[in-house]
Every structure is written in structure tokens, then in C-alpha cells.
Amino acid sequence: xxxxxxxxxxxxxxxxxxxxxxxxxxxxxxxxxxxxxxxxxxxxxxxxxxxxxxxxxxxxxxxxxxxxxxxxxxxxxxxxxxxxxxxxxxxxxxxxxxxxxxxxxxxxxxxxxxxxxxxxxxxx
Numbered sequence: 092x093x094x095x096x097x098x099x100x101x102x103x104x105x106x107x108x109x110x111x112x113x114x115x116x117x118x119x120x121x122x123x124x125x126x127x128x129x130x131x132x133x134x135x136x137x138x139x140x141x142x143x144x145x146x147x148x149x150x151x152x153x154x155x156x157x158x159x160x161x162x163x164x165x166x167x168x169x170x171x172x173x174x175x176x177x178x179x180x181x182x183x184x185x186x187x188x189x190x191x192x193x194x195x196x197x198x199x200x201x202x203x204x205x206x207x208x209x210x211x212x213x214x215x
Contacts, residue, residue, distance in 0.1 A: 100144030107137035133179035160210035167203035
């Protein structure tokens with residue numbers, strides 16, 4: 092299961108780079124200034140949480156006694172990327188506002204970070 096977090100993190104990182112390149116080049120002519128800000132936020136949060144998924148994978152190997160918290164953290168980070176960044180990409184590119192989904196993704200990110208902290212706390 093830990094490889095899922097690494098794979099998703101790596102793919103999410105690749106997608107963030109691709110989307111960032113699109114936004115900086117091709118998308119620049121299609122996106123309004125407001126949509127560009129939204130799009131950039133989606134890219135930034137995707138990349139940050141792609142990297143933390145790699146950290147989760149490594150922590151699972153190092154701290155097997157707290158795997159429960161780490162697996163929950165990884166699942167929440169994946170959910171956050173899909174819900175938060177995904178809804179922002181959709182908004183920026185199509186104008187479709189799934190406003191109730193975006194905050195839920197943010198809550199997933201916060202919960203993931205708290206689970207990561209709990210894993211470290213329980214491991215110390």
C-alpha cells in the first residue's frame with residue numbers, strides 16, 4: 092500500500108509540472124487574471140502535497156509502529172489533491188464552481204498534516 096502513496100505523489104508531481112507549464116504558456120492566453128491565480132494555487136497545492144506523499148512513503152518504512160496514522164495521512168493527502176486542486180483546476184479552466192468541494196479538500200489537507208504530526212508524536 093505504501094507504494095500507492097509514492098506512485099500517486101510522483102504522478103501528482105508530474106501533473107503539477109505539466110499543469111504549471113500549461114498555465115504559464117498555452118493557458119496564459121485563455122485564462123483571465125482571476126483564473127490564473129486560481130490555477131496557480133491548484134498547481135502549488137498539488138506539488139506541495141505530491142512531495143509530502145513521498146515523505147509519507149518514507150515514514151511508513153521508518154516508523155512501522157505508527158502506520159495507521161501514516162496511511163490515514165496519505166489517504167487524506169490524496170483526497171485533498173483530488174478535491175482541492177481538482178476543483179480549482181476545473182474552476183479555472185471551465186468556470187464550473189464546485190465551491191463546496193474545495194473546502195472539503197482543504198480539510199483533507201489539514202487532517203493529513205495532523206495525522207502526520209500524530210505519527211511523529213506517537214513514534215517519539
